[in-house]
Amino acid sequence: MAESAALPAADRLQRAFAADVAAAIAKYPDDRQASAVLDLLYLAQAAYGRVTTEAIEEVASLLEMDATQVRGVVGFYSLFKEEPHGRMVVHYCTDLPCALRGAEVFLPEVCRAFGVAKPGETSPDGLFSVEEAMCLAACDRAPMMQVNLTYFHDLTPERLDAIVTALKAKADADRTAVGAPYGLGAVDDVAE
């Protein structure tokens, strides 16, 4: 920690999202700013590209928390990424109800469409990281996935290809966009 103390204080979160940070902290009572840690970690993940040590330190200092405590929180939840990942994170559900409707059989189609060999990988162009997810509360519309936490349901090979094309077009149009929850930000404007 002595090393990082010598570096200029990290402030990418504050610079990118000052108003969102203030609004998140304002939701909670005075002296309870630690409650905003999840809100801020999503924003920090966007500002730093992933939850880096600097991101953790900035969140800790904004919330007057111990960095070790913030690091523990990051590790506890599945939606925060400490490792580099694509600008879009695909959570494809293979939990029991979806699997009963063929989600596991369909998994290779998903990998193909996003350009990865298997779940856990990122496509060579750096756009898509594909992960298997637990139940996402949409089991009536399997196979289904989220991309940057936006839902896409009732997937077929044709629909998948259309979605991937639309997502690529959005990434092309917004080359510098930075938003929560991941890299490119929300993709809720990409039509199903």
Next chain:
Amino acid sequence: MPEQHVVLRHRAIPNLDRLDVYVAHGGYAQLKRAVTEMTPAEVIDVVKASGLRGRGGAGFPTGLKWSFVPAGIDKPRYVVVNNDESEPGTFKDHEITLSNPHQFIEGAVIAAYAIGARDVYIYSRGEFWNEMAHLKACIAEARAAGHLGQGLHGTDYGVEVHVTPGAGAYICGEETALLNSLEGELGMPRLKPPFPAVAGLYACPTVVNNTETLANVPQILEHGPEWYKAIGTEKSPGTKIICVSGHVERPGNYEVPLGTPFAEVLAMAGGVWKGRSMKALLPAGASAPVLTADVAMGMNCDWESVAATGSILGSASFIVLDETTDMAWVAYKTVRFFQHESCGKCSPCREGTFWMKRVLTRIVTGQGEAADIPLLGDVVRQIDSKCFCPLGEFALSAPRSTLAQFEADYRGHVAGAAH
């Protein structure tokens, strides 16, 4: 019995998520009536008299829970909406959040008035990312129109509604883990007592209710507790949204009077798919002991009837399994879930789910041997009743009940291995 929509009113009323439409259909009128014409105690009495029970899993009487908030404590009080919905096979709060959000927001604020809370936190699973943005917009609009906020309807009562995210952890649906998460701590369960009604968020009196539970409240105030009690059974009044998933023709949410025969709900969902017959039912997502088709087909959908079968209604996530289903694989899938979601606080659950997953993986991938079947039973017995919170016990439900009722499915995987 046909479907009856007390909560899923948007099925008949298009655009009910829009404030003007919600208000045109009686929306926020009951909140106004509560704060201007009723005392908090009168509100609690109406909810008590309705017999409403919690829809998040345990079925605890809602009015009674509200009445546990101690009077005369000089501390803030809070209402927390449990919108974490993460049980495999559950997708009802998701539909409510998208299509009828104002109704549970109004219910939450009525609860707040009843217990003297001035802040409501809606804790939504992080995956409801866009849904949370939608909720925030709904709240802002309702506030601007005077339905929420300070000095409500000319009284000195005021309330703020906040939306707060989880970040991908099933255990945060357990109410005390949720409160820890909301305080910025690791989302691990707390020891009970004290119960949240006495010492909840920030150690202040707190009511935690499920989204669906609260969505019933405005309708109960509008039509009266007698109307509500007349729906459903004596001990399980009202309607319940049943999430039907798995091997059916039309998976989805079906809101029916409690006590409706399972066979009718299955028929609403189009029956078992592909003309097949049913093998088994998981009535409460991954957490419930599995029921054979015979038992399920003779069962009614209410807390007492499902409990009488030895399983649980939980939040009514019915996963239907057809005749082709390998029950050892079903146990494997549920254990995989719980192993992933174990919070790690206590070793029986943390290590027990790890070992169960290892044995089950061996079995379902054909690497197992006959001795693995009793071994799985041994691991189940070793964890039983030793876990800090219900998640660890939930993890045992599918292995134990499938071993007891479908052992042949396990034996099929280890056939050929030395006996």
